[in-house]
Amino acid sequence: MPVRDFVDGKGRTRYCVEFEARGHRVFRRLPPGAKKGQATALEARLRHQLIDQAVVGVRPDPPLVKAIDEWLEEEVKGRKSEAETRSKAGVVKAAVDGLRVSEILGAVKLVGARVRGEGRPAPATVNRRRCILKAVARFAFDKGWLAENVSRKIKLLPGEVARQRVVTAREIERLIRHAEGFEAKAFIAFGAYACLRQGEVMALQPPDVRGAITVREAKTGSPRVVPIVPQLRPYLKAVPFRAHVRTLYAAFEAARDAAGLDGLVYHDLRRSGATILINSGEVTLEVVRKILGHKSVVTTLKVYALVLDRTAARAMRRGFKPINIPSGRRARKTKEAVNA
Numbered sequence: 001m002p003v004r005d006f007v008d009g010k011g012r013t014r015y016c017v018e019f020e021a022r023g024h025r026v027f028r029r030l031p032p033g034a035k036k037g038q039a040t041a042l043e044a045r046l047r048h049q050l051i052d053q054a055v056v057g058v059r060p061d062p063p064l065v066k067a068i069d070e071w072l073e074e075e076v077k078g079r080k081s082e083a084e085t086r087s088k089a090g091v092v093k094a095a096v097d098g099l100r101v102s103e104i105l106g107a108v109k110l111v112g113a114r115v116r117g118e119g120r121p122a123p124a125t126v127n128r129r130r131c132i133l134k135a136v137a138r139f140a141f142d143k144g145w146l147a148e149n150v151s152r153k154i155k156l157l158p159g160e161v162a163r164q165r166v167v168t169a170r171e172i173e174r175l176i177r178h179a180e181g182f183e184a185k186a187f188i189a190f191g192a193y194a195c196l197r198q199g200e201v202m203a204l205q206p207p208d209v210r211g212a213i214t215v216r217e218a219k220t221g222s223p224r225v226v227p228i229v230p231q232l233r234p235y236l237k238a239v240p241f242r243a244h245v246r247t248l249y250a251a252f253e254a255a256r257d258a259a260g261l262d263g264l265v266y267h268d269l270r271r272s273g274a275t276i277l278i279n280s281g282e283v284t285l286e287v288v289r290k291i292l293g294h295k296s297v298v299t300t301l302k303v304y305a306l307v308l309d310r311t312a313a314r315a316m317r318r319g320f321k322p323i324n325i326p327s328g329r330r331a332r333k334t335k336e337a338v339n340a
Contacts, residue, residue, distance in 0.1 A: 003039045014030060064103065069093075095111045
């Protein structure tokens with residue numbers, strides 16, 4: 001069926017339009033709250049667009065900025081990552097202002113240029129912007145604005161280095177001690193001792209922290225259960241958090257600076273907690289995967305490859321302890337005794 005309903009990660013019934021016409025696969029996800037009649041009207045409008053293009057022979061070439069706005073409205077609206085994606089898209093729009101959709105490949109170099117107020121962007125930053133262009137290129141092809149899906153021609157930069165910033169258990173304790181206020185301390189504790197993402201912490205409700213932590217607002221859309229460790233128990237009463245996330249993050253940054261942990265971001269608490277578990281040598285990678293909520297152990301391996309390498313090296317050193325071989329006269333006596 002070209003119009004169908006589905007249930008999103010928050011349990012809401014939504015509608016999408018999906019069909020193929022004249023060699024184009026068209027897929028549009030309507031925002032939360034849209035009705036079936038609106039989805040049907042969208043399907044009709046999209047079909048007419050394809051027919052008009054085929055009959056008249058003129059392919060629309062809207063401004064690239066407008067295409068990005070439509071992509072945000074039709075494809076991104078309602079996602080958990082909407083605010084972050086819109087922020088990144090704002091930088092891309094400023095870089096490509098004045099270009100048309102047909103010039104999207106020419107925009108690839110522009111999004112890698114310096115933005116006012118920042119230094120040379122890192123490969124990871126440039127790649128996030130290029131990913132937006134790739135998504136918009138696919139969207140433009142589905143719309144019939146491009147004769148070819150050029151998203152595959154938009155390549156990501158090599159040399160993107162994954163962040164490996166972690167802190168020790170003692171540094172986590174020091175960070176919590178320097179935090180001002182009970183909620184700020186709890187905000188840090190949930191990130192480190194439960195390995196939760198910032199959004200997952202802020203979405204917690206009292207029923208979610210009884211016996212174990214039930215994470216309902218997970219990034220993957222699938223709920224998970226995380227055991228409660230003794231270090232976290234004093235902070236369970238902070239749920240639900242009353243302060244705004246910006247207030248709590250500012251308190252985290254103040255504690256970070258006071259504790260001398262420059263460069264630490266909140267997500268590093270989650271990485272640090274997982275690293276502590278892996279380094280203990282008592283927790284399997286599959287258990288760490290479940291705690292973190294990764295869909296595949298491959299993701300866990302990719303993120304913590306360096307940690308696992310170091311843990312394996314320590315295990316090898318413990319397993320193969322060096323043998324104390326005597327030297328000099330003592331060694332000769334030992335050799336004679338062996339040969340006797």
